[in-house]
Amino acid sequence: MENRFVYADNAATTPVSKEVVEAMTPYLTDFWGNPSSMYSKGREARRGLDEARETVAAALGCAPNEVYFTSCGTEADNWAVKGGARYMRDKKGRTHVVTSKIEHPAVLRSCEALEREGFTVTYVNVKPNGVVDMNEMKNAITDDTAIVAVMLANNEIGTIQPIAEIAKLAHERGALMFTDAVQAVGAIRVDVGELGVDMLSLSGHKLNAPKGVGALYVKKGVRIAKFLDGGGQERMMRSGTENVAGIVGLATAIKSAVERLPDMERVRKMRDRLAGFILGNISHTIYNGDPDLRLPGNLNISFEYIEGESLLLLLDLAGICISTGSACSSNSLEPSHVLLALGLPAEKAHGSMRVSLSHLNTDEDVDYIIEKLPPIVARLRAMSPIYPGDDKQ
């Protein structure tokens, strides 16, 4: 097969779609007014902003005034966790937070920040398939719990959590329920009513909108501390002149993403074909996560006796973009906290590969990965000082 460029890291980011660029462009070139300005130039921008809020609300199954735009998913996570916890502390005297061990760093580090403010945080374990231990969850939530924060779908292993059940437990104890849906929106059906959550975060660049825009759903009647002080935008809660073009892009992208959800079945089949090939043809592999309770495009496999970084770099030379459990970003040094939480030993967590496919991937992409991956794994194992050979299991 000819050399291709295969982008299979859609959990990291996605390309901005042409229709999103086209929807955004007028807001950069013509409708560049400040949406808070009263004159017509401002009103043009305001219209785009209002329509975008309606579109996002429709996609999530909520009302427009429950949608707050942010600068990214991380900001939405920070706001929800810290703003929810602080409000509950100040008004209700609650000083306890419950979360899971496999949350995104935006949530985990926010929880640690709350610990430094005097909160106690319970980090609930997950089962080996990556689903939170519901017994532990039930016991963790108390009458002192301010907020429960559990992600809807995990960014590394794609595991989908029973958020509706957890929300019920949280509400029985009078706690707020927040879910980080950054990976889920656009990949699976996300309806805030069905989930029963008080807050939900999402990010534009995971669903073919640009970087620099995200949103937080806050259910009507739920009070949290405001995030940015200033001119009073986003209903006084998150000041700062709105990123109108980005927000319009996000709205356009989320609408399309919801409309093409049926196509994710095709993505799921591609993913499963790749998984089947790898597990059937490459020895010493471990399937991480749950095969069913899983985002359709996500695949996470550990290759024993291989370092994920080496695999990533060699696949890159072949034109394939994936990511690895030992993330090679300069500030992420540890073996994946998610894979460790599944009970995987550190050396196996190191040799993990995350493939995240999207609707833009094709069967030819999967064929190409299937062609390129085995010789790369074989080459790395041949150079590994600890590889015992293919015969010994």
Added chain:
Amino acid sequence: MRRVTVAMSGGVDSSVAAFVLCRGGDDCVGATMKLFDNGDVGIPRDQACCSLDDVEDARAVCRRLGIDHFVFNFSDAFRRDVIGRFVSAYERGRTPNPCVDCNRYVKFDAFYRRSRELGREYIATGHYARTEFDEASGRWLLRRPVDRNKDQTYVLYSMTQDQLAHTVFPLGELTKPEVRAIAEREGFINAKKRDSQDICFVPDGRYAEFIESYTGKEYPPGDFIDADGAVIGRHGGVIRYTIGQRRGLGVSFCRPMYVAAVNTADNTVTLTPESGLYGSSLSAHGVNLISRETLESPVRVTAKIRYSHRECGAVAVMTDADALRVDFDEPQRAITSGQAVVLYDGDVVVGGATID
């Protein structure tokens, strides 16, 4: 054209090393090793992360050179093979040289292997040293650099023939002032960065505190004794002392006293006046020979017993397959268990070993 991965710390030396190779026409990429997390080694996590700054500096230099830059995460190997050995050596009353271990187990092992995995047969570092293939013996040699003040061959003695054959030291022919001048002329972001001091994972030099926080153990106080075994004071835990140390004993004596031995078996530390620090012979293990295959009969060498030591004439011989004996022409001060002894024949590194 050699395909080379340049190990770039973010410092001025390795940056100029990359520059020299690129200029010479080698096909280079740069790579920075992530060796530890600040939080793990007692540097506050939220402090502007100095090792992350180093990565950024290396990346900036690579951008300037127009070459790719990678980050290789070897924190597991570093924890196990460098920090682990460092701590356990101190616990056994020895004074390790972690730079030697880092070169042996990380730079010339994990890093070199990663480079070959990526289809790059050569690695380069910013060490001041030279390599040369000796037709007569058919062996690769490790030689001192032109700039004797910066000679780093001491920490490279463990290199194997395969490693020497595939390692490039572009700074071997340059002096440090020349290197700094190149960095300034090329506008490298780190041209004025100070040379690294101390051990990278114990930047404040407080080894004992590092070891205590790393192991979570307490190292109980015990007795200072003199050469005859008489108790002459109390010490604050064996990990606090190294052979030849005078400062920080916490006790004053009528004449200057130095640490002569750290005895973990009975938790004592032997003190001596300076005269008692001298020894004229040592034994060592973990031998690596470079310029010759064997050392079965005694040879004349000069020997260095620590990085900053002024070498001394000696006779060295292997006493068994992995043990070395070195007899100095003159008694040497503070021969320290755990440090390396490195043997030279003029400019050429004969080999080295770890002092018993």
